[in-house]
Amino acid sequence: MPPLAEPEWCPFRRTVTLFRHEPLLLDCGTAVTHIRVACHTYGEAREKATLVLHALTGTSAVHEWWADFLGKGRPLDPTRDFVICANVLGGCAGSTGPAELPAVGGEDMPLSLRDMARVGRALLEHLGVRRVRIVGASMGGMLAYAWLLECPDLVERAVVIGAPVRHSPWAIGLNTAARSAIRAAPGGEGLKVARQIAMLSYRSPESFAQTQPGQRAPGQPAITSYLHHQGEKLQARFCERSYVALTRAMDAFQPSDTELRSIRTPVLAVGIRSDVLYPPDEVRQGAALLPHATYWELDSVHGHDAFLMDAGELPEQVSAFLRS
Ligand SMILES: CC(=O)SCCNC(=O)CCNC(=O)[C@H](O)C(C)(C)COP(=O)(O)OP(=O)(O)OC[C@H]1O[C@@H](n2cnc3c(N)ncnc32)[C@H](O)[C@@H]1OP(=O)(O)O
Numbered sequence: 001m002p003p004l005a006e007p008e009w010c011p012f013r014r015t016v017t018l019f020r021h022e023p024l025l026l027d028c029g030t031a032v033t034h035i036r037v038a039c040h041t042y043g044e045a046r047e048k049a050t051l052v053l054h055a056l057t058g059t060s061a062v063h064e065w066w067a068d069f070l071g072k073g074r075p076l077d078p079t080r081d082f083v084i085c086a087n088v089l090g091g092c093a094g095s096t097g098p099a100e101l102p103a104v105g106g107e108d109m110p111l112s113l114r115d116m117a118r119v120g121r122a123l124l125e126h127l128g129v130r131r132v133r134i135v136g137a138s139m140g141g142m143l144a145y146a147w148l149l150e151c152p153d154l155v156e157r158a159v160v161i162g163a164p165v166r167h168s169p170w171a172i173g174l175n176t177a178a179r180s181a182i183r184a185a186p187g188g189e190g191l192k193v194a195r196q197i198a199m200l201s202y203r204s205p206e207s208f209a210q211t212q213p214g215q216r217a218p219g220q221p222a223i224t225s226y227l228h229h230q231g232e233k234l235q236a237r238f239c240e241r242s243y244v245a246l247t248r249a250m251d252a253f254q255p256s257d258t259e260l261r262s263i264r265t266p267v268l269a270v271g272i273r274s275d276v277l278y279p280p281d282e283v284r285q286g287a288a289l290l291p292h293a294t295y296w297e298l299d300s301v302h303g304h305d306a307f308l309m310d311a312g313e314l315p316e317q318v319s320a321f322l323r324s
């Protein structure tokens with residue numbers, strides 16, 4: 001997606017790239033140095049900030065993918081708040097990626113969501129931020145739970161949208177099939193298939209019945225050319241090694257009930273009525289383990305990706321929770 005023009009309401013937007021030279025111990029037992037973090041900030045720097053945690057293929061450029069949420073009078077309001085979003089460790093949008101980390105056992109270093117939270121803590125220290133409210137969706141929502149476990153001293157409130165407290169066999173299975181496709185056809189073709197599998201889980205039968213009915217060309221169902229197009233789009237903008245690293249980190253995120261019950265921070269957990277990847281009952285039941293979680297459900301037919309494409313009343317709900 002080409003960069004959008006700088007919005008008028010956001011005079012302080014900038015990109016910061018942090019280099020952390022001190023060693024950081026990762027969950028796999030390896031200490032890494034020279035970690036790079038690419039981030040966008042919106043609004044004037046303050047000690048208290050709102051941290052946005054992006055989804056699997058997202059970037060730190062929130063203004064490019066979450067316009068309903070960022071802006072004056074919106075949940076992420078740079079005229080009132082210091083808003084930060086960083087590309088995750090292991091991503092491919094400016095932060096240190098798998099190819100830049102040492103291999104472990106001949107394979108790319110395994111990364112965890114807690115490792116990503118630790119890198120985030122270093123970023124906040126660099127920016128002079130002492131307290132955050134966090135908002136994450138999808139992988140970013142799981143990462144929010146990792147923050148609550150890893151950095152409870154920093155987080156005041158958390159909004160978790162369309163995300164489970166741990167990855168289910170169903171979600172791991174989908175990722176397993178995606179990684180098998182990448183392994184079977186490295187170099188880009190497998191990543192396209194991985195995206196096709198993922199897109200089926202990001203929407204819903206009803207969504208596709210509405211948006212992709214009939215044929216695109218004689219003999220070609222619309223959904224078929226749609227999935228091919230989505231595969232091509234991801235292959236053009238994403239790295240297969242990051243895809244493997246990030247999906248592995250999500251699959252490995254398995255906090256115990258006891259750990260989740262120890263979270264004292266107020267949480268708003270949002271389920272999406274038609275989400276087949278993380279069904280709303282799973283989101284609600286997981287959040288119920290937390291002593292201070294409330295649940296709200298977004299009524300959309302468009303499945304998991306509704307937080308990006310059919311947010312409805314979600315921005316108002318998030319604003320109300322963050323400001324309460
Ligand atoms: C909290 C977070 O961090 S979320 C992270 C944000 N994620 C990202 O920014 C990256 C991920 N982005 C996305 O997943 C997407 O941009 C979404 C979900 C926001 C929207 O998906 P889109 O692909 O833009 O929308 P949609 O599903 O309607 O598809 C539209 C595209 O498919 C094409 N298309 C639609 N139907 C068909 C068809 N039958 N055959 C071929 N092409 C088709 C359209 O022409 C359009 O193409 P273009 O994007 O090249 O212009």
Ligand SMILES: N[C@@H](CCO)C(=O)O
Pocket residue numbers: 055056057058138139202305
């Ligand atoms: N469609 C979004 C959400 C996936 O969880 C993405 O590609 O990152």
